[in-house]
Amino acid sequence: MAATLQSAGSQGKKGGVIAFFRSIDLVRLSRAMRLGVKSLWMHRLRSLLTVMGIVFGVCSVIAMLAIGEGASFEAQEQISRLGSQNIILRSLKPPDQQKVSDQGSQSFVLQYGLTYLDIERIRETIPGVSIIVPNRLMRDYVWNISRRVDCEITGTVPWYPSMRNHRVQSGRFFTQNDLDERTDVCVLGAEMLPGLFPLDSPIGRDVRVGGAYYRVIGVMEARAKPARTEEGDSNKSAAYQMFIPLTTATTRYGETLIKQRSGSFEAERVQLHEITIRVANREEVIVVAEAIKDLMLHHHKKKDYEMTVPLELLKQAERTKQIFNVVLGSIAAISLLVGGIGIMNIMLATVTERTREIGIRRALGARQRDIAMQFLVEAVLLSGTGGILGVMLGIAIPFFVSHFAGMKTIITFWSPPMAFGISAIVGSVFGLYPALRASRMDPVEALRHE
Amino acid sequence: MSNAILECCDVRKTYQMGPVTVNALRGVSFAIHEGDFVSIMGPSGCGKSTLLNLLGCLDRPSTGRYLLGGDDVSQLEDDALSAIRGTRLGFIFQSYNLIQQLSVVENIEVPLYYQGRPEAESRERAIELATRVGLAQRLDHRPFELSGGQQQRVAIARALVNDPLVILADEPTGNLDSSSGEEILKLFTDLNRLGKTLIMVTHDPDTAQICSRGIRLRDGVVESDSRR
Numbered sequence A: 001m002a003a004t005l006q007s008a009g010s011q012g013k014k015g016g017v018i019a020f021f022r023s024i025d026l027v028r029l030s031r032a033m034r035l036g037v038k039s040l041w042m043h044r045l046r047s048l049l050t051v052m053g054i055v056f057g058v059c060s061v062i063a064m065l066a067i068g069e070g071a072s073f074e075a076q077e078q079i080s081r082l083g084s085q086n087i088i089l090r091s092l093k094p095p096d097q098q099k100v101s102d103q104g105s106q107s108f109v110l111q112y113g114l115t116y117l118d119i120e121r122i123r124e125t126i127p128g129v130s131i132i133v134p135n136r137l138m139r140d141y142v143w144n145i146s147r148r149v150d151c152e153i154t155g156t157v158p159w160y161p162s163m164r165n166h167r168v169q170s171g172r173f174f175t176q177n178d179l180d181e182r183t184d185v186c187v188l189g190a191e192m193l194p195g196l197f198p199l200d201s202p203i204g205r206d207v208r209v210g211g212a213y214y215r216v217i218g219v220m221e222a223r224a225k226p227a228r229t230e231e232g233d234s235n236k237s238a239a240y241q242m243f244i245p246l247t248t249a250t251t252r253y254g255e256t257l258i259k260q261r262s263g264s265f266e267a268e269r270v271q272l273h274e275i276t277i278r279v280a281n282r283e284e285v286i287v288v289a290e291a292i293k294d295l296m297l298h299h300h301k302k303k304d305y306e307m308t309v310p311l312e313l314l315k316q317a318e319r320t321k322q323i324f325n326v327v328l329g330s331i332a333a334i335s336l337l338v339g340g341i342g343i344m345n346i347m348l349a350t351v352t353e354r355t356r357e358i359g360i361r362r363a364l365g366a367r368q369r370d371i372a373m374q375f376l377v378e379a380v381l382l383s384g385t386g387g388i389l390g391v392m393l394g395i396a397i398p399f400f401v402s403h404f405a406g407m408k409t410i411i412t413f414w415s416p417p418m419a420f421g422i423s424a425i426v427g428s429v430f431g432l433y434p435a436l437r438a439s440r441m442d443p444v445e446a447l448r449h450e
Numbered sequence B: 001m002s003n004a005i006l007e008c009c010d011v012r013k014t015y016q017m018g019p020v021t022v023n024a025l026r027g028v029s030f031a032i033h034e035g036d037f038v039s040i041m042g043p044s045g046c047g048k049s050t051l052l053n054l055l056g057c058l059d060r061p062s063t064g065r066y067l068l069g070g071d072d073v074s075q076l077e078d079d080a081l082s083a084i085r086g087t088r089l090g091f092i093f094q095s096y097n098l099i100q101q102l103s104v105v106e107n108i109e110v111p112l113y114y115q116g117r118p119e120a121e122s123r124e125r126a127i128e129l130a131t132r133v134g135l136a137q138r139l140d141h142r143p144f145e146l147s148g149g150q151q152q153r154v155a156i157a158r159a160l161v162n163d164p165l166v167i168l169a170d171e172p173t174g175n176l177d178s179s180s181g182e183e184i185l186k187l188f189t190d191l192n193r194l195g196k197t198l199i200m201v202t203h204d205p206d207t208a209q210i211c212s213r214g215i216r217l218r219d220g221v222v223e224s225d226s227r228r
């Protein structure tokens, strides 16, 4: 074998693939690259324009991956905030009732929504359901002397934080005792601290809501943004949250909420605004959700509630991400294909244009494979440069998107090297044919070429 | 007389152009010895360039033997021919044929580059040759910044860089005015005096005068072969 390869070298017999790779030493490669840079630099504008296809291909891959990844991360974050083992029921003002109350300018009490009875029913009929968190939501101003913040007041139970993956930042959440005793304590969301207590710790201080004072006992961690799903569409989402014991809320606010709206009073009676149900076993979430749905359907004649199953949302988000990835992959493939064809086109033109140079090099001792390598290196340099520019742009774009559009973007560590690698492969694949064509030219013909 | 470094035995070349067969060379035989300075003359279309391409291993004869430095190179594979061109032959063309994107010194280095010689050594040799043809001040110039005569001198330096057995020149003064042409021819005679073997195709009888031997072709055969 060695002997035949030796003779392939000296006698010039076709050595095949092995001989080809043996003949590529790093010195030659680096020289070919320097020469390629020179040739490409001679036609700067043309090279730049050729490279654009690859640049946009690569940068769109990275940028779109980053945006998709960020969106999916955000969605998953929001869903996990709701708790993947949870089923959430919310009171909803029935649409037909709303019309009636809008027509009649007289005030009357509109009664709808979830009730304590619902909790009892669920607890009794559905197995595998563990904790049930009832919530009441009120909109009001929270005062600290002269400072005021528009806030959503949540009346709830002590185990709310663990159910909603919402951590206490300092102080404590209220306890069963607070619930039993109907104490006037509250826990503030960290978001409202700058507006309410800009200078000092709120813990131990009192805030005023309406005519009642509440002692601040704890602060909840800030949440990036209110999750749309959590807030629902019925109440305009409030960034600020304050928590008080459910019993305290019922005592203070009763069951009738009165809203004043453009001249007419509107009163609604809602026992519970929200019920969070935890299913003990994650596998059973969907089944339990079905059962609860049937139960609710049976007992609520009007559709005055809505049901959210975060696990279903999670699965949906995963599906969406898959579809997004397929679409993205196709777009990337098409744009890189177009970029590759651009490179092939320009390389064919270059080969024709430099026919005479090929002839000269052949006369001076270049072998076919030397010529092939020269043009292949140029094609890969083109696509590689495009790849690098594309990676830079692809990293910059998500940065601007997050900065100016406020969308979360995540550049996964593997996406830039992958995009760059693909661009280099595109260069070698589409550069191969022009390179072979160059190498197979007849030296005499090439030298005669004008 | 020294032994032949280049020998043609009944070399023929035919081109097939559709139904027409063109006999460009119809049995050419001669031997060229070390130190010869040969001119090849003849009317247009008689096969001078065809012969020079064969001698330069850019093409293979249809039939016949061609010995270069004692080896039969008439039916070698492409890679082997490339190696022969790179090591045993030097080319000078009518239209200089320098590579436009390379500087003077880089152009001179090209044959060494394809033999994989070390860079520093090649550079040194290229500079030495550039100096020898009087272009020491122009090393980093690009071909388009040079006059025709200067470009042809770069080409001569390039043809010498691999220390070839024979230098082949196809109408080297064809594109030059008479004074630069004379400079080039002076370089040729100097080289010949130092022992280089040169073969030069020319149309000009005065140019042929400086050669030590004249081969005349007519319709693809050697019409006369005279020594001065």
Ligand SMILES: Nc1ncnc2c1ncn2[C@@H]1O[C@H](COP(=O)(O)OP(=O)(O)OP(=O)(O)O)[C@@H](O)[C@H]1O
Binding pocket: B015, B016, B017, B022, B023, B024, B043, B044, B045, B046, B047, B048, B049, B050, B051
């Ligand atoms: N590639 C080719 N295909 C077909 N015929 C060819 C080819 N190359 C040369 N010929 C023919 O061979 C003959 C010799 O051509 P060649 O180029 O050798 O002439 P020449 O002596 O160099 O002429 P000139 O002095 O004009 O350069 C011509 O008849 C030409 O038409």
Ligand SMILES: [Mg+2]
Binding pocket: B048, B049, B050
């Ligand atoms: Mg000719």
